[in-house]
Amino acid sequence: MLKVTDLNVYYGAIHALKGISFDLQEGEIVTLIGANGAGKSTLLNTVSGILHAKEGTVEYLGENISNEAPQVIVQKGIVQVPEGRKIFAKMTVMENLEMGAYTVTDRQQIQDKREAMFDRFPVLRTRSKQLGGTLSGGEQQMLAMARALMANPKLLLLDEPSMGLAPVLVEQIFDIIQDINQQGTSVLLVEQNAHMALSIADRAYVLETGHIVLEGDASVVMNDPMVISAYLGG
Amino acid sequence: MNKDIIRTSSRKGLLFGIVLIFLVLINFHIMASTMISKLLGTNVLRGAFPEVRFMIIFLVIYGLWAGWSAVSRENKTTTKLLEGLISGITTGIVIVLFGLILFFLLETQTDVRRYLTALSFVSINIFLLGLRGAGVPVLFGLFTLTGLLGGALAIGLRSKTVSNFKHSIKAFVSNVRQSITSALPEFVTKYGKYMIYLVLLALLLLLPSRWGSYNNFVFGMVGLYVILGIGLNIMLGLSGQFMIGIAALFAMGAYSVALLNSPFPHGLMWGFWPSLVVGVVMAVIGGLLLGLPIMRLRGDYLGIVTLGFGEIIRILLNSDLLTDLTGGPRGIQNIQQPTFLGRPFNDVSYAYLIIVAMAVSIFLYYRLEKSRTGRAWLSIKEDTLVARATGVDVQKYKLLALCIGAAFAGLAGGIFAARNQFTGPNDHTLMVSINVLSVVIVGGLNSIPGIILGSFALRGLPELLRELETYRLLVFGALLVFMMLVRPDGLWPSSRPNLEEKGSSDLKEDIDPDLEGRGND
Ligand SMILES: Nc1ncnc2c1ncn2[C@@H]1O[C@H](COP(=O)(O)OP(=O)(O)O)[C@@H](O)[C@H]1O
Ligand SMILES: [Mg+2]
Numbered sequence: 001m002l003k004v005t006d007l008n009v010y011y012g013a014i015h016a017l018k019g020i021s022f023d024l025q026e027g028e029i030v031t032l033i034g035a036n037g038a039g040k041s042t043l044l045n046t047v048s049g050i051l052h053a054k055e056g057t058v059e060y061l062g063e064n065i066s067n068e069a070p071q072v073i074v075q076k077g078i079v080q081v082p083e084g085r086k087i088f089a090k091m092t093v094m095e096n097l098e099m100g101a102y103t104v105t106d107r108q109q110i111q112d113k114r115e116a117m118f119d120r121f122p123v124l125r126t127r128s129k130q131l132g133g134t135l136s137g138g139e140q141q142m143l144a145m146a147r148a149l150m151a152n153p154k155l156l157l158l159d160e161p162s163m164g165l166a167p168v169l170v171e172q173i174f175d176i177i178q179d180i181n182q183q184g185t186s187v188l189l190v191e192q193n194a195h196m197a198l199s200i201a202d203r204a205y206v207l208e209t210g211h212i213v214l215e216g217d218a219s220v221v222m223n224d225p226m227v228i229s230a231y232l233g234g
Numbered sequence: 235m236n237k238d239i240i241r242t243s244s245r246k247g248l249l250f251g252i253v254l255i256f257l258v259l260i261n262f263h264i265m266a267s268t269m270i271s272k273l274l275g276t277n278v279l280r281g282a283f284p285e286v287r288f289m290i291i292f293l294v295i296y297g298l299w300a301g302w303s304a305v306s307r308e309n310k311t312t313t314k315l316l317e318g319l320i321s322g323i324t325t326g327i328v329i330v331l332f333g334l335i336l337f338f339l340l341e342t343q344t345d346v347r348r349y350l351t352a353l354s355f356v357s358i359n360i361f362l363l364g365l366r367g368a369g370v371p372v373l374f375g376l377f378t379l380t381g382l383l384g385g386a387l388a389i390g391l392r393s394k395t396v397s398n399f400k401h402s403i404k405a406f407v408s409n410v411r412q413s414i415t416s417a418l419p420e421f422v423t424k425y426g427k428y429m430i431y432l433v434l435l436a437l438l439l440l441l442p443s444r445w446g447s448y449n450n451f452v453f454g455m456v457g458l459y460v461i462l463g464i465g466l467n468i469m470l471g472l473s474g475q476f477m478i479g480i481a482a483l484f485a486m487g488a489y490s491v492a493l494l495n496s497p498f499p500h501g502l503m504w505g506f507w508p509s510l511v512v513g514v515v516m517a518v519i520g521g522l523l524l525g526l527p528i529m530r531l532r533g534d535y536l537g538i539v540t541l542g543f544g545e546i547i548r549i550l551l552n553s554d555l556l557t558d559l560t561g562g563p564r565g566i567q568n569i570q571q572p573t574f575l576g577r578p579f580n581d582v583s584y585a586y587l588i589i590v591a592m593a594v595s596i597f598l599y600y601r602l603e604k605s606r607t608g609r610a611w612l613s614i615k616e617d618t619l620v621a622r623a624t625g626v627d628v629q630k631y632k633l634l635a636l637c638i639g640a641a642f643a644g645l646a647g648g649i650f651a652a653r654n655q656f657t658g659p660n661d662h663t664l665m666v667s668i669n670v671l672s673v674v675i676v677g678g679l680n681s682i683p684g685i686i687l688g689s690f691a692l693r694g695l696p697e698l699l700r701e702l703e704t705y706r707l708l709v710f711g712a713l714l715v716f717m718m719l720v721r722p723d724g725l726w727p728s729s730r731p732n733l734e735e736k737g738s739s740d741l742k743e744d745i746d747p748d749l750e751g752r753g754n755d
Contacts, residue, residue: 050622074625086620088613099613102606103625151625 001026001186002047002078002155007056009039009046016042018210019056024155029177029187031197031218033231034207040190041083043207044157047188048080049073060155075103077154084163085140087147089133093124096132096143100150110150117146120176138169145176155186162193174200194231198222206231239313240320243304247321247381250300251328252538256664258332258361259545261352266292267360283356286364290376297377300325301384315385322381326374333362333370340366442585450581454653456686456694457588458646461595463673463685465642468599470671471680472608473635474615476537479524479544481666483640485551486520487513487647488657492566495652499561506572510648517644518637525636529629544667552659565658569651584653591649595642596682602638603680611635669693 002024009017016039024030034040045051047058049070058066065073079100088096097117101110118125121142127135132143141161148156158177162170170193178200181187191197198204204221206214214224221227257263267288274288304321305314336358339346346353362369415423422429442450462480469477490513494504504512528539550556552563560566572579572587579587602608610631613621622628651657669692677688 048623050619069627070622071625071627074623079625080623082620082623086617088616088620090616091609091612095609099609099621099624099626102610102613147624 001028001061002188003059004043004047005057005059007043007046007053007058009042009051009053011042016210017046017053020207020210020212021056022205022212022215024186024188026186027181027184028202029181029189029200031189031191031201031204032207033191033194033197033204033227035192035230037209038207039210040207041159044080044159044188044190047073047078047157071103074151077152078157079148079151079153079155080157081144081148081159081161083159085137085144087132087135087140087143089131091132092129093132093135093143094128096147097124097150100147103151113150113152117149120149121146137165138172141165141169141173142176145173145180149180149185153185155188156180158187158189160191160193161189162191162196170196192231194227239317242306243317243320244324246304247300247324247326248328249538250296250303250321251325251332254296254325254329255332256538256541258357259352259664261357263289263292263361264357283360286360289360289363293373293376294380297322297325297380298384298387300377301381302388303384304381305385305388311389314389315382318385318388319378319382322377322379322384325381326377329377330370330374333373336362337367337370438589442582442589447581450585452694452697454581454584454588455697456689457585457592458650459670459673459689459693460592460686461588461642461646462670463677463689464595464599464682465639465646466670466674467680467685468602468639468642469635470674472603472615473611473632475632475635477524477540477636477639478537478667478671479540479542480639480643480670481662481664482524482540482544482547483517483520483643484647484650484666485547485662486517486640487644488651488661489513489551489560489566489647490516490644491648491651492569492657493560495570496566496568498566498568499558503570506570506652510645510652513648514641514644517640517647520644521636521640522633525633529632541664541667544662545664548659548662548664551662561658563659565656565660566651567656569655569657571655572652579652584649588649591645595645599682607631607634 004023005021007017007020008015020039020043022030022032032040032043042051046053049065049068049072053066056066057064060073060076060078063076065076065078068076088099091099094114097114098110101113104110104113118128123139124143124146127139132140135143145158145161161173161177165173174196177187177189189197189201198218198221201218204216204218205212206221206227214221214227216224222232254263257266264283267284270291271284271288301318301322304317306317336353338344339353340355340358340362343355345355359366363372365372418426442453462484465483466478466480469475469480487510491506491509493500494502494509494512495506496502524540524543528536531539551560554562556562574583577583610621610626613624613626614628614631618628650661654661673688673692674685675688676692677686678684
């Protein structure tokens with residue numbers, strides 16, 4: 001479904017991604033784990049079209065999307081949930097959801113979708129008229145995910161959804177991710193919380209300072225001595 | 235970490251340096267020094283230049299401010315001092331470069347007043363503290379020192395006392411407001427709003443024909459500033475772009491109506507209405523041309539570039555080179571007056587025209603704000619990256635905001651020129667941009683009642699209180715400080731943020747305590 005080949009991304013003189021290649025099959029949860037500054041967000045932003053690669057390609061459903069604008073990529077079905085619970089703090093929950101469906105123009109479809117989100121995240125229904133910024137951390141993460149789902153993604157990109165959340169909430173969020181995946185959305189999950197990510201992923205890649213240093217089935221990666229010592233606190 | 239401190243504080247210093255250059259170019263340093271001397275009780279003869287010592291007071295205050303504003307909230311005492319110092323030094327470096335240029339002009343007796351009207355030798359001399367070349371290093375020393383002191387001041391004053399003071403003022407204001415509302419009978423609080431609207435509407439319809447041409451003139455000025463304010467607010471408030479050189483777009487409208495509708499220099503007589511349409515279109519094109527190259531700039535820089543754009547337009551209009559094309563420094567006289575149903579316009583018709591233009595602008599503004607486009611602007615303003623990620627074409631909407639805002643400015647400019655039957659370079663100075671900016675900020679960003687109130691307070695009142703003209707800037711200054719303390723969102727802030735009060739206050743209760751600091755960034 002997604003095939004990234006030899007991606008090189010720069011911030012001015014900083015070489016952030018140094019020849020990254022990976023792929024994701026339809027229906028999979030693939031996780032990319034790596035420490036702070038490894039280049040995880042850079043990678044997601046490149047796939048989303050927010051950044052553009054100097055070299056290398058991003059192919060999606062057999063089509064080269066490396067040079068597409070972000071709004072085009074959203075329309076094609078790749079939607080990102082950015083890092084750090086980035087909701088629109090000064091818009092209501094309802095308006096946040098409507099923003100998610102920005103590329104959808106059919107009013108009826110937006111309404112149906114919104115109802116579906118309220119069913120999936122009941123807490124959002126009770127807060128629908130509240131400003132996004134007044135929600136608690138966990139609720140904001142749910143809103144961010146719901147907003148992304150409003151655009152009907154075929155592939156959901158999640159940037160550290162567990163960041164800064166208490167363990168109970170992290171588990172809840174990961175349950176939701178699994179659920180979303182089972183209903184047919186492929187997921188590319190970027191995490192520092194390797195343990196949780198590997199427990200729900202099919203396959204995993206380990207990213208270090210712009211390189212992929214390890215890849216394989218999640219169960220295999222989970223037992224790799226290097227991963228255990230560096231990311232699983234073993 | 236340390237690099238960050240150097241970068242952010244030197245950026246602050248750079249900004250302060252550049253702004254000071256602008257201030258000197260519009261002769262603000264002379265005005266400020268005059269005001270300080272008046273404040274200190276010294277008599278300055280009308281038209282005379284103030285003494286150098288008042289200039290020094292102005293520069294010291296400015297330097298302290300540069301140091302103060304570079305200080306961030308959470309750092310250690312030594313870091314704060316360092317931040318102030320770096321900011322001061324950077325301001326100093328910028329001013330040294332500028333001072334050297336000024337000194338060069340002074341030494342070679344090069345008169346540049348044709349391009350920069352305010353830059354006379356006296357003005358340069360005062361800026362260099364009367365020391366000629368020696369003024370340059372003295373200025374550098376002054377900014378380094380005051381930057382450091384400003385940092386120190388920020389440590390002392392930004393402490394609890396100040397925030398307590400702020401809180402008690404706020405509490406006082408809300409108490410007063412509450413006691414007023416509770417004292418009124420119920421039907422007044424309930425229907426009072428609509429009653430006020432009705433009365434206002436009746437006044438708007440009745441007054442222009444009764445209260446005389448001078449009041450119509452003042453009222454028209456206020457109305458045109460409301461339209462300009464709405465235009466600027468679309469750029470600044472709705473889409474969050476720090477575009478402030480609105481005088482240039484105002485000029486596009488004014489000059490279109492003037493050039494297409496006067497005997498000199500082109501002898502075109504298109505009539506008011508078609509040329510007003512052209513004026514609006516020209517302003518939109520101006521917004522587009524300005525927008526395209528600067529789309530990638532952010533915040534402070536965008537502001538400076540757009541201000542510069544405004545000045546370039548004015549300088550071009552003011553130069554002799556373009557006299558054949560735009561009328562040159564003397565401007566364009568005898569602009570043909572519009573007719574409506576065969577009757578030529580007088581002051582009353584202009585008042586009604588401005589009321590209609592204002593009503594249309596306000597209506598369009600509300601429609602825009604509530605539309606899909608308005609939502610896209612809000613998302614860009616809140617978080618450009620997330621807006622992109624949700625599929626908003628950021629570039630397109632930013633440009634759109636500039637163009638629509640420009641259309642309002644063009645409309646105001648066109649009416650302005652026709653009403654005065656004249657327009658020239660001096661109608662389009664930096665002061666216009668700054669005035670519109672103050673109207674919007676003082677009134678309240680994203681609030682139409684605020685913009686109306688701001689226009690009246692800043693444009694109407696001073697006109698009615700002509701006596702106080704010289705104190706106007708001083709009053710502005712005091713008012714601005716007061717506002718920042720008491721009403722940080724303006725005289726009549728937009729109602730959106732109030733939604734927050736209805737929300738729950740259990741904001742971060744479920745954030746992992748270990749990571750609390752990180753989550754807030
Ligand atoms: N806007 C930026 N400008 C310059 N360098 C950046 C920018 N964003 C990230 N970087 C650098 O790129 C590298 C990868 O960053 P990022 O993708 O944010 O990592 P991660 O998401 O894995 O923490 C880091 O070295 C970071 O300093
Ligand atoms: Mg990241």
